[in-house]
Amino acid sequence: MTGRAEVDRLKQRLDETFKRASALSRDPEISSDFARYLCVLVSGLLEQAVIELLIEYVRLRSPEQIQRHVGQRLRRFTTANAKNVIELVGSFDLDWQRDLESYIVDEYKAAVDSVVNLRHTVAHGRYAGVTMSSVQSYYDRVKKVIDHIADLCLPR
Numbered sequence: 001m002t003g004r005a006e007v008d009r010l011k012q013r014l015d016e017t018f019k020r021a022s023a024l025s026r027d028p029e030i031s032s033d034f035a036r037y038l039c040v041l042v043s044g045l046l047e048q049a050v051i052e053l054l055i056e057y058v059r060l061r062s063p064e065q066i067q068r069h070v071g072q073r074l075r076r077f078t079t080a081n082a083k084n085v086i087e088l089v090g091s092f093d094l095d096w097q098r099d100l101e102s103y104i105v106d107e108y109k110a111a112v113d114s115v116v117n118l119r120h121t122v123a124h125g126r127y128a129g130v131t132m133s134s135v136q137s138y139y140d141r142v143k144k145v146i147d148h149i150a151d152l153c154l155p156r
Contacts, residue, residue, distance in 0.1 A: 003056025004150055007049045011143060014038075014045055018139065022132055035135045036122045042139045043119040046112065047080040049146040054092060057153040081116045082109045089149060096152045103148055111141035 001009060021034040051074045058070045077088060082104045090097025104112060115138050121128040 002059065003052060003154055006052045006056075007146060007150060010045055010048060010052075011146070014041055014139070017041060018136065022136075028131075031132050032130060035130045035132045036118065036128050038132075038135045039115050039118040039128070039130060039138070040122055042135065042142055043080065043115045046085070046115070046142050046146065047077060050080060050085055050088065050149060051075060051077055053146075053150050053153045054089070057092065060154075079116060079120075080112070082112045085112065085145075085149075089152070092153070099152060100149070104145060108141050108145050111138040112145060114138055115142060 018038065021031075021038060024030065024034065054074055055067075055071050058067050062070070074088075077084075086097055086100045086104060089100055115135075118128045118130055118135075
């Protein structure tokens with residue numbers, strides 16, 4: 001599976017994880033523990049979705065040698081904050097960059113940057129106070145950003 005289909009599969013799997021986590025406990029500390037874990041997964045989803053969409057874009061338009069080269073480069077993409085996502089997608093098409101610069105603002109930029117910052121905080125062993133409702137809100141916005149990027153790269 002590649003492109004939109006793979007992104008949809010990743011989102012569906014994460015949707016199911018959110019459902020399981022929210023049903024586990026009413027204890028706020030346990031809920032916060034799961035919220036931190038889910039921030040890591042949402043950040044990872046964003047990275048993988050951008051990579052999958054761009055690889056599919058290249059696969060549909062380029063010879064195998066170019067696909068292999070771009071694929072190897074894209075798989076090194078990390079830290080999918082708003083700036084890095086805009087720059088990476090913009091390296092394929094300047095119109096996409098301009099579009100994303102005007103789309104990933106306000107609550108979308110805050111959501112993307114928050115999950116990435118929380119991921120780094122958690123990964124480095126520091127405490128990150130986050131609730132299930134805030135991470136759900138971030139996730140909802142990150143999914144919209146992913147969908148917007150998909151519409152740019154792989155219009156239906």
